[in-house]
Amino acid sequence: MNPIADIRTDYKQQSLSEKDILPDPFRQFDKWWKEALHAEIPEANAMTLATASADAMPDARIVLLKGFDTRGFVFFTNYNSAKGEQLLENPRASLVFFWKELERQVRISGLVNLVSEKESDEYFNSRPVNSRIGAWTSPQSEVIADREWLDEKEKEIRAQFANSPIDRPPFWGGYRVTPTRMEFWQGRPSRLHDRILFSLQGNGQWTLGRLAP
Numbered sequence: 001m002n003p004i005a006d007i008r009t010d011y012k013q014q015s016l017s018e019k020d021i022l023p024d025p026f027r028q029f030d031k032w033w034k035e036a037l038h039a040e041i042p043e044a045n046a047m048t049l050a051t052a053s054a055d056a057m058p059d060a061r062i063v064l065l066k067g068f069d070t071r072g073f074v075f076f077t078n079y080n081s082a083k084g085e086q087l088l089e090n091p092r093a094s095l096v097f098f099w100k101e102l103e104r105q106v107r108i109s110g111l112v113n114l115v116s117e118k119e120s121d122e123y124f125n126s127r128p129v130n131s132r133i134g135a136w137t138s139p140q141s142e143v144i145a146d147r148e149w150l151d152e153k154e155k156e157i158r159a160q161f162a163n164s165p166i167d168r169p170p171f172w173g174g175y176r177v178t179p180t181r182m183e184f185w186q187g188r189p190s191r192l193h194d195r196i197l198f199s200l201q202g203n204g205q206w207t208l209g210r211l212a213p
Helices: 025-038 082-089 117-126 129-137 147-160
Strands: 046-052 058-064 067-069 072-078 092-099 104-114 172-186 194-200 206-210
Touching: 025 067, 025 092, 025 104, 025 172, 046 072, 046 082, 058 072, 058 082, 072 082, 072 117, 092 172, 117 172, 129 147
Parallel strands: none
Antiparallel strands: 046 058, 046 092, 067 072, 072 172, 092 104, 104 172, 172 194, 194 206
16 A cells, blocks of 8 residues: 555646636636536535634534525534534634545635524425434434434434424524635645635725735
């Protein structure tokens, strides 16, 4: 087996210059998002969500992007989960998309708020039945006895909703990350990557700058 240090890829597909990037970070993300979809990248909406507790202990996991517009980037989860508790204590987060097939990365940092109940209801009702059952079943991030406990809980929930609509649990819904920083990273040869950073100013305008790789 090759040593870990020998695992490397030299990125050389594309470049990213100030004259080519769109002046609005949301438009630039939309452009790259459409190119990721066109490239048929598996689960292009998978993103790392990084949070921190009130005492600044960091945490991260993969979640799925479920929508974006100029207000921000939306994902859904259990409010009582570890990330939900951390966002209650410290409503800031970072998101990272890595589309290795395009040798691209997008980093987003900002403030986090709950989406409206209407948005949460609409998305929950669009989910497959099994996913809606799963949301009711799992006390996410809590310690449970074993897999059998979870399987039995699922049977109970299925029986509970056998003849009634599966409404959204009150402990489940959406969050929106409203960016204050958005960085677009394009892999380049010799690790001299292109990094373009948008920073939101107090007047609501975005400034653009290049970061050293």
